[in-house]
Amino acid sequence: MNEISTDWNSGVWPDWCPGCGNFGIFTALKGALSELGVGRENIVIVSGIGCSGKIPHFVKTTGVHTLHGRSIPFATGIKASNPDLKVIVHGGDGDLLGIGMGHLIAMGRRNPDILVVIHNNGVYGLTKGQASPTLQLGKRTKSLAFPNINSAVNPILLGMTSGYTFLARSYAYNIDHLKACLRQGISHNGAGILEVMQPCPTWNNIVTMEWVEKNTYYLEDWDPVVRDEEGAMRKMQGIIGIESGEKKALGTMLIDDSRQPFRERIASVYKHYATMPPAKQEIQRGNASLPVDVEKTFPNFFV
Amino acid sequence: MPHRYGSTVVFEHGGLVGKMDLNFIVGGPQGGGIETAGLLAVRALAAQGLEVFADREYHSNIKGKHSYSHIRASEKRIRSIKYPVDFLGALDVETLATHYHELKREGMLVHGTGLSRKQLTKIPSMDIHRMERLKADLENIGDTVEELDEWLERGGMTVLALPFAEIISDEAEQSPPMIERVMNTALTTTLLRAAGIPLKTVVEAIEALFKEKEEVKTLNISVATAVSKSLDETAGGKRLKIAPNIPQPAEKGKRMLVAGNDAVAVGKLVGGLRLQTYYPITPAADESFVIEQHSVLLDSDDKTLGSPIVIQAEDEISAICMAIGGALTGVRSATCTSGPGFSLMVEGIGWAGNNEVPVVITYYQRGGPSTGLPTRHSQSDLLFSLNAGHGEFSRIVLASGDHEEAMNDAIKCMNYAEKYQVPVIHLLDKGIANCVTTVRPSLVKEIVRGKRDASGQDYRRFALADDQISPRAYLGESLMWYTGDEHDEAGHISEDPQTRRMMYEKRMGKREKILKETPDEDKAVLFGEQDYEDLIITWGITTGAAVDAIPELASKGYRAAVLQLRMMDPFPSDHVAGILSKAENLISIEANYLGQLAELVKWKCGADVRKRVLKYTGRLITQDEVVHAFDRIKSGETRIVLSGGE
Numbered sequence: 001m002n003e004i005s006t007d008w009n010s011g012v013w014p015d016w017c018p019g020c021g022n023f024g025i026f027t028a029l030k031g032a033l034s035e036l037g038v039g040r041e042n043i044v045i046v047s048g049i050g051c052s053g054k055i056p057h058f059v060k061t062t063g064v065h066t067l068h069g070r071s072i073p074f075a076t077g078i079k080a081s082n083p084d085l086k087v088i089v090h091g092g093d094g095d096l097l098g099i100g101m102g103h104l105i106a107m108g109r110r111n112p113d114i115l116v117v118i119h120n121n122g123v124y125g126l127t128k129g130q131a132s133p134t135l136q137l138g139k140r141t142k143s144l145a146f147p148n149i150n151s152a153v154n155p156i157l158l159g160m161t162s163g164y165t166f167l168a169r170s171y172a173y174n175i176d177h178l179k180a181c182l183r184q185g186i187s188h189n190g191a192g193i194l195e196v197m198q199p200c201p202t203w204n205n206i207v208t209m210e211w212v213e214k215n216t217y218y219l220e221d222w223d224p225v226v227r228d229e230e231g232a233m234r235k236m237q238g239i240i241g242i243e244s245g246e247k248k249a250l251g252t253m254l255i256d257d258s259r260q261p262f263r264e265r266i267a268s269v270y271k272h273y274a275t276m277p278p279a280k281q282e283i284q285r286g287n288a289s290l291p292v293d294v295e296k297t298f299p300n301f302f303v
Numbered sequence: 304m305p306h307r308y309g310s311t312v313v314f315e316h317g318g319l320v321g322k323m324d325l326n327f328i329v330g331g332p333q334g335g336g337i338e339t340a341g342l343l344a345v346r347a348l349a350a351q352g353l354e355v356f357a358d359r360e361y362h363s364n365i366k367g368k369h370s371y372s373h374i375r376a377s378e379k380r381i382r383s384i385k386y387p388v389d390f391l392g393a394l395d396v397e398t399l400a401t402h403y404h405e406l407k408r409e410g411m412l413v414h415g416t417g418l419s420r421k422q423l424t425k426i427p428s429m430d431i432h433r434m435e436r437l438k439a440d441l442e443n444i445g446d447t448v449e450e451l452d453e454w455l456e457r458g459g460m461t462v463l464a465l466p467f468a469e470i471i472s473d474e475a476e477q478s479p480p481m482i483e484r485v486m487n488t489a490l491t492t493t494l495l496r497a498a499g500i501p502l503k504t505v506v507e508a509i510e511a512l513f514k515e516k517e518e519v520k521t522l523n524i525s526v527a528t529a530v531s532k533s534l535d536e537t538a539g540g541k542r543l544k545i546a547p548n549i550p551q552p553a554e555k556g557k558r559m560l561v562a563g564n565d566a567v568a569v570g571k572l573v574g575g576l577r578l579q580t581y582y583p584i585t586p587a588a589d590e591s592f593v594i595e596q597h598s599v600l601l602d603s604d605d606k607t608l609g610s611p612i613v614i615q616a617e618d619e620i621s622a623i624c625m626a627i628g629g630a631l632t633g634v635r636s637a638t639c640t641s642g643p644g645f646s647l648m649v650e651g652i653g654w655a656g657n658n659e660v661p662v663v664i665t666y667y668q669r670g671g672p673s674t675g676l677p678t679r680h681s682q683s684d685l686l687f688s689l690n691a692g693h694g695e696f697s698r699i700v701l702a703s704g705d706h707e708e709a710m711n712d713a714i715k716c717m718n719y720a721e722k723y724q725v726p727v728i729h730l731l732d733k734g735i736a737n738c739v740t741t742v743r744p745s746l747v748k749e750i751v752r753g754k755r756d757a758s759g760q761d762y763r764r765f766a767l768a769d770d771q772i773s774p775r776a777y778l779g780e781s782l783m784w785y786t787g788d789e790h791d792e793a794g795h796i797s798e799d800p801q802t803r804r805m806m807y808e809k810r811m812g813k814r815e816k817i818l819k820e821t822p823d824e825d826k827a828v829l830f831g832e833q834d835y836e837d838l839i840i841t842w843g844i845t846t847g848a849a850v851d852a853i854p855e856l857a858s859k860g861y862r863a864a865v866l867q868l869r870m871m872d873p874f875p876s877d878h879v880a881g882i883l884s885k886a887e888n889l890i891s892i893e894a895n896y897l898g899q900l901a902e903l904v905k906w907k908c909g910a911d912v913r914k915r916v917l918k919y920t921g922r923l924i925t926q927d928e929v930v931h932a933f934d935r936i937k938s939g940e941t942r943i944v945l946s947g948g949e
């Protein structure tokens with residue numbers, strides 16, 4: 001693990017708080033990437049704003065650290081333009097489920113080959129611990145003046161109803177489990193959500209390591225793979241059942257390869273897309289720069 | 304001249320002979336074929352060899368509200384509309400009630416006899432405030448269409464009320480539901496024939512318009528033919544006298560007939576755009592539709608060059624961010640929007656500025672604030688487009704003044720974006736977006752992609768350089784980092800004061816470079832007298848009305864020129880100040896309240912443009928308005944607010 005860590009470190013010092021769950025995610029991510037067999041230039045980590053948003057600077061792959069809540073649109077534009085790139089989104093629960101929730105839902109509808117890793121710590125860490133969309137109703141973390149008056153959103157169920165075809169939950173301090181989920185999600189042929197339970201030792205005094213030990217369990221005897229349409233319905237009902245339990249399940253809930261990924265949907269309307277996506281097209285030809293013939297391409301405009 | 308309406312009409316129209324500056328209004332309820340009527344007229348006039356400029360006015364509504372086209376045709380190039388009009392064609396009573404006062408004294412009104420007995424004050428779709436004004440205007444006229452017709456005829460106008468329904472039913476053998484659907488063609492054919500367009504050309508235009516709809520085409524041709532025949536044979540055996548002298552089409556296939564949305568789409572595709580993102584908004588969305596429709600790009604050997612992709616985003620924030628994402632992969636990427644969408648895009652533009660991303664935002668202004676006038680014209684977002692985004696960064700704001708320029712600027716904007724690695728705002732307006740006009744395309748020949756480093760070795764995305772431009776590598780070519788935070792050469796977050804200063808200066812220093820290297824024609828264009836006394840400064844579609852007014856101003860003895868401002872940021876202060884200094888009298892004309900261009904010129908050049916002609920009704924500034932306003936300015940007024948047009 002040490003060797004991998006060094007090789008996939010960018011050299012930038014990770015400035016997270018000591019004990020931050022992000023360290024676990026960072027380590028597992030480097031491990032997963034090293035096992036992927038993809039050249040690091042072709043891996044693009046796209047992130048939002050917040051503690052989690054800094055992760056691309058620490059990993060030695062290409063990184064695009066974007067705006068608060070907007071990592072998904074950036075990632076979608078990158079992936080659609082150059083499908084050869086391996087695109088992974090990292091963001092916090094506030095980023096992806098609060099300010100950026102509309103994009104999260106839209107991504108499920110499109111189903112691009114992008115894994116969204118939600119660093120879920122229940123708080124807005126970098127602004128000193130305000131309640132995030134995953135903090136339970138009535139809970140009061142230490143920097144809140146009052147108990148939280150908003151209900152929590154469930155990222156797995158939200159992802160399921162939005163059309164995501166890969167859904168998993170893992171835990172920042174179980175590196176092996178998290179790495180396996182990351183590998184599975186990154187290799188998945190479609191849109192994925194990996195929710196990572198990530199203790200914030202600085203601001204979240206509720207979801208602590210002890211809380212996670214007591215309130216989670218690892219999924220066993222659950223087959224996440226969808227094989228047909230009918231199976232998909234049963235799978236959804238099963239996931240609702242899992243998510244209705246008192247304890248949070250850790251593991252892979254859904255792998256559905258039956259739905260067309262975004263690149264195939266684009267190729268179904270733009271017939272040259274599969275062989276000539278935008279990033280692979282030549283727009284100029286030697287010195288004769290403008291190769292498009294206006295009269296042939298736009299005959300209806302001529303009088 | 305004897306004129307009667309009804310089935311015994313005789314039309315003898317001599318007023319327009321040889322004049323060749325024809326203005327038509329053809330109106331009706333939205334969704335009732337009125338848009339097609341306008342397009343048919345435009346197409347036929349263009350096919351007859353005329354230059355055409357047509358404004359389309361419509362409500363934010365799909366069916367029922369009043370909509371019309373104001374079409375102008377001439378032998379010479381025109382870039383504006385002009386009142387009063389020569390022809391008014393009405394599909395419904397609201398059109399008559401709304402526009403009758405815009406007819407010339409010797410003008411002609413055409414409508415179906417079905418309207419004759421209708422009441423002018425019972426129009427449920429009419430805006431209640433407009434109705435109040437109408438009632439006052441009708442006091443001395445009467446309440447029915449018949450009475451209005453008589454009043455117009457007493458004033459010297461020709462009223463041609465034709466039994467279209469009977470003609471269509473008898474001659475084209477159609478029954479009632481279908482009759483309503485082809486009424487537009489009947490009306491337009493009459494207007495065109497009256498203006499001197501032969502049936503042959505009308506048929507040609509119908510064929511072009513309904514190319515892919517065989518049945519619709521056949522039906523409309525039979526209607527046009529029947530109406531035309533009935534005009535020729537109208538009672539008494541007298542023939543319809545039409546204006547001669549309309550030139551026959553000479554060089555077919557050399558001109559394009561485009562709306563601004565079309566022109567920009569063509570420019571973008573020719574210029575190498577391969578990713579367009581958008582969220583639906585008027586008056587920008589049609590551009591994306593045109594790109595989708597022409598997504599197979601061909602070279603002169605009919606070989607496919609590839610195709611762009613168009614992504615409809617979930618909102619404008621996503622649209623700009625997706626386009627930026629595409630640009631990072633080396634793809635020429637753009638988004639297009641209007642004011643409300645641009646408001647949402649602002650954070651993305653700031654990120655692009657900080658990360659030196661070549662992304663193009665095509666910005667069609669419409670009436671604001673907020674939802675404002677969603678389908679109407681405005682030039683009130685100039686200052687916004689210059690200042691959108693917190694912090695300071697270099698951008699280019701380039702404003703086009705007409706369709707030909709818009710087509711070329713679409714290419715130039717992508718060139719500038721990549722050459723200088725800045726976000727570029729291509730500033731347009733609803734006038735350009737929706738007006739349809741004939742253009743002779745003469746396109747920019749060059750694609751400029753800017754400094755590159757595809758070596759993959761020791762790459763630093765933001766490497767400091769003497770000319771402020773770091774060589775670009777595309778995602779996938781090298782390792783690189785981007786961030787909205789201040790960053791070092793590698794693209795990693797840095798709050799080091801000296802790094803901050805160097806990076807800040809690198810980004811801002813581009814402004815000087817851009818100004819130094821941009822040709823004058825992209826900064827500002829001077830029209831008219833070189834030895835001018837009065838200088839009109841203007842921009843966007845309003846340029847057309849000002850330039851079209853120059854001959855008339857000259858004939859009144861004014862030594863007037865028009866300066867069209869194009870590059871709004873960075874602002875070419877020295878170049879513009881030089882031109883301003885030669886004038887004794889500065890007048891700004893623009894479609895907003897403040898006189899935003901005048902304010903900008905004052906800020907950047909220190910020249911106080913105190914005489915301002917403004918319009919914010921949502922309607923275009925017209926050639927005649929420019930002339931009248933100029934007269935008033937010369938007689939001492941300083942602020943003139945225009946309000947012509949319906």
